[in-house]
Amino acid sequence: MTGDFLVVGLGDRPLGIPAMRVRKVVRLPAVTRVPGAPAMIAGVMNLRGQLITAIDMRARLGLPPASHGLAPMAIITEHSHHLYALVVDSVGDVVRSRPERQEPPPSTLTATWRQAALFVQRDEALVLVLDVDAILTPPDLARAA
Amino acid sequence: MDELLNDFLSETVESLAAIDEALVRWERNPADRTHLDSIFRLVHTIKGACGFLDLPRLEALAHAAETVLGRVRDGSLEVTAPLVTEILAAIDVIKSMVASLGQTGVEPPGDNAVLITRLERIANGIAVASEETAGDEGVQLQSNQTIRVPLALVERLMDTVSELVLTRNQLLQMARDGRSFETLDLHFQRLSQCITAMQDGVMRTRMQPIGRLWSALPRLARRLAADLGKRIDVEFGGDDVEVDRQMLDLIKDPLAHMLRNAADHGIETPAERIAARKRETGRIRIEASQEGGQIVIVFSDDGRGLDLAALRAKAVDAGLLTEAAAKHLSDAEAARLIFHAGLSTASEVTAISGRGVGMDVVWSNLERIGGSVEVYTLKGIGTRFTLRIPLTLAIISALVAQAGGERFVVPQVAVLELVQIGSDGAQIEFVYDAPVLRLRGALLPLVDLAALLELPAAGQDERFVIVAQAAGFRYGLIVDELFDTEEIVVKPVAPLLSALEAYAGNVVLGDGGVAMILDVGGLASMAGLSASTEVAPPQADAVAAKQSLVLFRTDSPSLLAVPLSQVERIEELPAASLERVGGRILVQYRGALMAVIGLDGPPLLAPDRQPLLVLNDGGSSIGVAIERIEDIVEDTYDLVADPSTGRLGNAVIGGRIAEVIDARHYLGLPATRWERAA
Numbered sequence: 050m051t052g053d054f055l056v057v058g059l060g061d062r063p064l065g066i067p068a069m070r071v072r073k074v075v076r077l078p079a080v081t082r083v084p085g086a087p088a089m090i091a092g093v094m095n096l097r098g099q100l101i102t103a104i105d106m107r108a109r110l111g112l113p114p115a116s117h118g119l120a121p122m123a124i125i126t127e128h129s130h131h132l133y134a135l136v137v138d139s140v141g142d143v144v145r146s147r148p149e150r151q152e153p154p155p156s157t158l159t160a161t162w163r164q165a166a167l168f169v170q171r172d173e174a175l176v177l178v179l180d181v182d183a184i185l186t187p188p189d190l191a192r193a194a
Numbered sequence: 195m196d197e198l199l200n201d202f203l204s205e206t207v208e209s210l211a212a213i214d215e216a217l218v219r220w221e222r223n224p225a226d227r228t229h230l231d232s233i234f235r236l237v238h239t240i241k242g243a244c245g246f247l248d249l250p251r252l253e254a255l256a257h258a259a260e261t262v263l264g265r266v267r268d269g270s271l272e273v274t275a276p277l278v279t280e281i282l283a284a285i286d287v288i289k290s291m292v293a294s295l296g297q298t299g300v301e302p303p304g305d306n307a308v309l310i311t312r313l314e315r316i317a318n319g320i321a322v323a324s325e326e327t328a329g330d331e332g333v334q335l336q337s338n339q340t341i342r343v344p345l346a347l348v349e350r351l352m353d354t355v356s357e358l359v360l361t362r363n364q365l366l367q368m369a370r371d372g373r374s375f376e377t378l379d380l381h382f383q384r385l386s387q388c389i390t391a392m393q394d395g396v397m398r399t400r401m402q403p404i405g406r407l408w409s410a411l412p413r414l415a416r417r418l419a420a421d422l423g424k425r426i427d428v429e430f431g432g433d434d435v436e437v438d439r440q441m442l443d444l445i446k447d448p449l450a451h452m453l454r455n456a457a458d459h460g461i462e463t464p465a466e467r468i469a470a471r472k473r474e475t476g477r478i479r480i481e482a483s484q485e486g487g488q489i490v491i492v493f494s495d496d497g498r499g500l501d502l503a504a505l506r507a508k509a510v511d512a513g514l515l516t517e518a519a520a521k522h523l524s525d526a527e528a529a530r531l532i533f534h535a536g537l538s539t540a541s542e543v544t545a546i547s548g549r550g551v552g553m554d555v556v557w558s559n560l561e562r563i564g565g566s567v568e569v570y571t572l573k574g575i576g577t578r579f580t581l582r583i584p585l586t587l588a589i590i591s592a593l594v595a596q597a598g599g600e601r602f603v604v605p606q607v608a609v610l611e612l613v614q615i616g617s618d619g620a621q622i623e624f625v626y627d628a629p630v631l632r633l634r635g636a637l638l639p640l641v642d643l644a645a646l647l648e649l650p651a652a653g654q655d656e657r658f659v660i661v662a663q664a665a666g667f668r669y670g671l672i673v674d675e676l677f678d679t680e681e682i683v684v685k686p687v688a689p690l691l692s693a694l695e696a697y698a699g700n701v702v703l704g705d706g707g708v709a710m711i712l713d714v715g716g717l718a719s720m721a722g723l724s725a726s727t728e729v730a731p732p733q734a735d736a737v738a739a740k741q742s743l744v745l746f747r748t749d750s751p752s753l754l755a756v757p758l759s760q761v762e763r764i765e766e767l768p769a770a771s772l773e774r775v776g777g778r779i780l781v782q783y784r785g786a787l788m789a790v791i792g793l794d795g796p797p798l799l800a801p802d803r804q805p806l807l808v809l810n811d812g813g814s815s816i817g818v819a820i821e822r823i824e825d826i827v828e829d830t831y832d833l834v835a836d837p838s839t840g841r842l843g844n845a846v847i848g849g850r851i852a853e854v855i856d857a858r859h860y861l862g863l864p865a866t867r868w869e870r871a872a
Contacts, residue, residue, distance in 0.1 A: 081601075083700075083710060084600065084649055086690075087690075095706055
């Protein structure tokens with residue numbers, strides 16, 4: 050069903066990624082760094098011959114880096130004719146979308162989170178569902194020198 | 195669906211795509227029979243096939259069109275604009291019927307009585323009031339789900355498949371026998387080569403000449419000219435430049451947009467042009483070429499040029515810039531304003547180019563595929579757009595190098611030469627504090643790749659300089675290691691990375707690893723180098739250092755040479771001491787097993803004593819079977835790097851022309867690597 054989302058873990062918080070945007074879930078293979086790239090770019094990886102740009106979700110969302118190096122799981126998604134891997138710590142289940150339990154993202158969020166969030170759903174836990182397109186078009190990256 | 199029908203449809207779809215251009219050209223120059231003949235032939239063929247395939251509706255229409263064209267051919271009808279318009283309309287309907295046939299397998303119900311009547315009247319010389327028939331762009335043909343591939347390519351692929359099967363069988367045999375794997379390396383090399391060849395071949399089936407894009411544009415220009423009351427000529431160049439199909443689809447729309455804009459805003463009315471002492475007919479030229487790792491399309495018109503003042507004013511009105519800032523923009527920057535969404539200098543928003551949505555869409559379409567567009571304009575003279583798109587899914591030769599612990603790839607077209615520096619090779623010198631390399635009298639500015647990309651220094655003494663060709667000047671890129679040249683499939687970087695000047699794309703290497711493709715121009719720009727940073731060579735001795743070289747002969751017709759520094763020893767060993775083991779030749783040499791090779795394949799061995807050149811790079815040794823040593827000379831040599839394996843190039847040494855071999859290549863072969871493990 051549209052609106053359903055995959056729950057992923059980043060740090061200690063559960064986040065949601067719209068199921069329609071999830072192409073694949075993989076263990077992160079070796080990632081080649083891109084020197085000079087902004088912090089949110091973890092690098093580029095090869096998955097079955099396809100080049101995928103890996104996004105360090107912690108850096109993107111302003112979270113501190115993981116103590117053990119780059120997180121192990123990645124959600125493969127497509128945006129604007131390119132493939133991306135959203136790197137997260139863990140992957141959970143697909144959760145049904147329940148509009149009656151959904152609210153817009155709280156105004157207390159920082160700008161970074163507000164730009165990246167779609168909505169919040171209150172099940173047993175509070176899950177913030179992310180806007181994949183917004184994640185992949187960070188506002189400050191426009192026309193960087 | 196019926197196979198005959200299928201064949202008919204694919205053939206016809208292709209011919210129809212090519213016919214628009216012929217039609218427009220023919221109208222421009224009715225005396226030129228070649229276009230008329232090809233249009234006639236097409237319609238005639240369609241009519242014939244229809245009779246055979248039982249397609250009465252299409253047949254009737256094709257017949258009516260054929261009659262008109264036939265009369266033009268035999269001179270009894272004159273070519274007029276209304277005639278061409280009706281023929282175009284007929285072709286459109288034929289296209290839509292063919293498309294419909296392709297989907298359903300049967301003719302759509304109904305008839306084309308009105309159109310046929312008009313065609314018949316035209317055939318009989320009765321003037322027909324021109325009504326623009328409905329249908330805006332001309333029917334868009336379904337993008338074909340089949341492709342045409344040169345037979346030779348398919349045969350090559352078949353051959354490669356056979357080799358793959360053979361190699362697989364050999365490996366299978368070895369696995370079954372449980373034999374020791376002496377020849378495993380060799381088979382794997384063969385396997386890799388086959389796979390690469392297949393990859394290459396399959397990729398090439400997707401390449402199309404960019405000329406296919408040109409087919410729809412003349413027609414569009416014709417309609418625009420008619421609607422706007424202007425006279426416009428469109429010329430093309432570089433039809434043969436090959437581009438991946440996907441690329442073609444993606445730049446089709448940007449080009450159409452630009453054509454609309456040029457026709458609407460760029461080209462003046464005939465009266466204005468004459469008043470400005472220009473030719474009455476405006477000219478638009480679209481030229482494609484390949485430059486390094488990019489396809490370049492130059493789109494130029496000889497119209498009135500961009501109205502920079504109006505652009506500045508619009509930008510201020512739209513709140514994009516303050517008045518002061520707008521005034522301070524250079525002309526080049528002001529011209530770039532057209533790529534901003536929402537700016538349209540049309541005083542009326544016409545249905546043709548719309549509300550300023552044209553150029554910003556072009557910009558973003560190009561950016562999405564890793565391309566770019568620049569604009570150059572001169573008031574009253576014209577405007578020129580330069581589109582650059584990466585050679586996606588194209589295969590280029592690239593040199594694999596390493597710096598700061600990371601691997602990179604440099605397109606071979608940008609590599610002029612490779613120089614080894616360090617204790618054994620050339621030295622880096624300093625002019626003031628800028629590092630330079632003395633290369634045959636000239637001083638080459640140097641850029642340390644690891645330092646530029648803020649990567650850790652490898653701290654090794656022996657490094658390499660890639661002499662690179664940037665736009666209009668050369669410089670040297672210092673790297674830590676050089677590997678081999680690979681045929682790689684270029685992929686554009688994600689838009690998030692496209693702003694990084696250092697990279698022109700990324701690629702999966704032969705071993706599955708990922709490497710960034712370096713943009714030598716971008717790196718130069720990052721380092722602050724440009725054509726103007728000339729380093730004046732000092733007046734002192736411009737004589738390059740002399741080196742000792744061993745001149746020798748094998749069964750090859752050329753005289754060969756190798757730097758003495760790469761030669762460990764010159765030996766002559768009894769032929770009996772050379773043993774054949776599992777398809778290769780080994781010899782016990784100084785307590786270890788050493789492989790003996792020929793420079794161009796299996797060595798030709800002498801019957802009793804075999805002269806050997808023992809090469810060594812500080813690691814293991816390899817013996818090159820030779821015929822005899824000719825001489826050892828001291829000389830300088832001027833080398834042009836040659837990507838062919840094993841040779842550095844030809845040089846004049848000791849007064850004779852010799853081929854200088856690259857010992858590193860032979861030392862790096864699998865033969866030696868295996869030896870080290872043993």
